[in-house]
Amino acid sequence: MGVVTIMHVHDQLLPYLERQLSPAEHARVKAHLKTCAACRAQVAALGDLTTSLEAMPTALDQFSLRRERQWAAVWTRVTDAPRSAPYPVWQMALSISVMLLVVVFSGVRFNTAFNQPTSVAIAQLNPQQTTTPLAPAARPLSAHTATATDTLVPSTIMPLPIQTPIVIAH
Amino acid sequence: MSDVRPTGDDLQNLLAHGARGEESACAALYHAFSPGILRLAVGLLNDLEDAEEVTQDTFVYAFRNLARYDSTKSAFNTWLFTIALSRCRNKRRRKWLESLPLSWLEDKAPAEPGRAIEMLLVRKGIRRQVWAALQTQPTHLREAIALRYLAGMRYKEIGETLQCHPKTVESRVRLGLANMRQLLHAQGLELEAEAEWAL
Numbered sequence: 424m425g426v427v428t429i430m431h432v433h434d435q436l437l438p439y440l441e442r443q444l445s446p447a448e449h450a451r452v453k454a455h456l457k458t459c460a461a462c463r464a465q466v467a468a469l470g471d472l473t474t475s476l477e478a479m480p481t482a483l484d485q486f487s488l489r490r491e492r493q494w495a496a497v498w499t500r501v502t503d504a505p506r507s508a509p510y511p512v513w514q515m516a517l518s519i520s521v522m523l524l525v526v527v528f529s530g531v532r533f534n535t536a537f538n539q540p541t542s543v544a545i546a547q548l549n550p551q552q553t554t555t556p557l558a559p560a561a562r563p564l565s566a567h568t569a570t571a572t573d574t575l576v577p578s579t580i581m582p583l584p585i586q587t588p589i590v591i592a593h
Numbered sequence: 594m595s596d597v598r599p600t601g602d603d604l605q606n607l608l609a610h611g612a613r614g615e616e617s618a619c620a621a622l623y624h625a626f627s628p629g630i631l632r633l634a635v636g637l638l639n640d641l642e643d644a645e646e647v648t649q650d651t652f653v654y655a656f657r658n659l660a661r662y663d664s665t666k667s668a669f670n671t672w673l674f675t676i677a678l679s680r681c682r683n684k685r686r687r688k689w690l691e692s693l694p695l696s697w698l699e700d701k702a703p704a705e706p707g708r709a710i711e712m713l714l715v716r717k718g719i720r721r722q723v724w725a726a727l728q729t730q731p732t733h734l735r736e737a738i739a740l741r742y743l744a745g746m747r748y749k750e751i752g753e754t755l756q757c758h759p760k761t762v763e764s765r766v767r768l769g770l771a772n773m774r775q776l777l778h779a780q781g782l783e784l785e786a787e788a789e790w791a792l
Contacts, residue, residue, distance in 0.1 A: 433765070435765065437763070437770065438763070445768075468769060468774055469774070472770055472773060472774060473770070474779075475633060475719055475720060475723045476727075476742035478717070478718070478719055478743060479632075479714065479724075479742065479743060480628075480632055480742070480743055480745060481717070482713060482716075482717035482719055483632045483635055483636075483713075483743065484628055484632070485629070485713055486631060486635065486641060486644075486645075486664070486713075487628045487631055489645075490624065490627060490628075493648065493649060494620060494623050494624070494627075494647060496649055497649050497652045497653055498616060498619065498620070499785050500649070500653045501652075501656045501657060519741070520704075522698050537601075538677070554709075562779070583605075588683060
């Protein structure tokens with residue numbers, strides 16, 4: 424027993440109505456519509472809707488009657504303002520200068536903060552200093568600053584790791 | 594479609610003169626293309642005042658930048674409608690934002706600026722529900738339908754304006770129409786069940 428498959432043409436109904444199908448396709452859809460009530464109802468409803476939509480431009484053109492007044496307003500605006508409004512050179516130069524200053528300043532701050540030796544680093548670099556007594560006058564500044572109470576870098580700029588106090592023998 | 598738009602050499606001539614700031618050329622371009630732009634804006638904004646403002650903005654921008662228009666990149670029609678579409682989207686966004694605080698604070702129904710448009714369509718024999726059904730469609734579907742039926746553009750031109758494939762445009766139009774049909778059916782408005790011209 425054979426199975427008859429009905430291939431509906433829903434996707435082709437709009438192109439069919441708009442006459443955008445090839446002659447062969449158009450004939451195929453037309454033949455299908457003659458035998459299929461469901462597709463026929465669909466194409467009729469779709470046709471009714473598109474007819475309403477296609478009638479809208481003529482109706483809406485009533486609003487274009489004020490076109491002359493609108494045109495006067497458009498042309499006034501076009502001629503009043505400069506044709507092209509270039510970005511003022513001095514404003515551009517000022518913006519670039521400010522940006523450069525910001526970049527340079529923040530770079531210097533960051534670099535300074537980054538290059539400050541931490542007490543741990545000092546301890547690692549000069550392990551003898553923690554054990555060898557030095558005269559106060561001969562003590563290097565970095566060794567002096569590497570005490571537990573001193574803060575080398577403000578925590579707001581450069582977070583420091585938790586340090587253990589370094590005991591320097593005097 | 595009632596629009597008579599210049600094409601080919603006539604259009605190029607008008608564009609060249611318009612780019613030099615000649616009023617007569619710009620006026621000819623405005624009169625040829627403004628009805629389509631206004632219809633599109635009315636269809637997308639559903640407000641005549643906003644649509645007129647968008648139309649005006651579109652042409653002011655276009656005439657100020659006419660010298661920059663490159664005919665090798667896109668058709669003038671497409672360029673102009675792309676500007677209009679962008680302005681319609683901005684307008685809708687601004688209107689939506691402006692309407693938020695008012696609707697929250699005031700417990701009253703929002704104004705119906707589209708009422709005048711519906712009344713005009715009804716006077717011209719077009720059912721009000723069809724316009725209302727169009728307005729309920731999602732933006733991407735409404736844009737495709739408005740460009741197709743109100744602005745009278747071909748699928749290829751719409752594809753260039755919306756930056757998508759013409760087949761995608763066709764699908765959006767088809768889907769939008771199907772949605773509208775369902776909506777009208779749910780409202781009890783029966784579209785023509787049988788039509789001889791369909792065959």
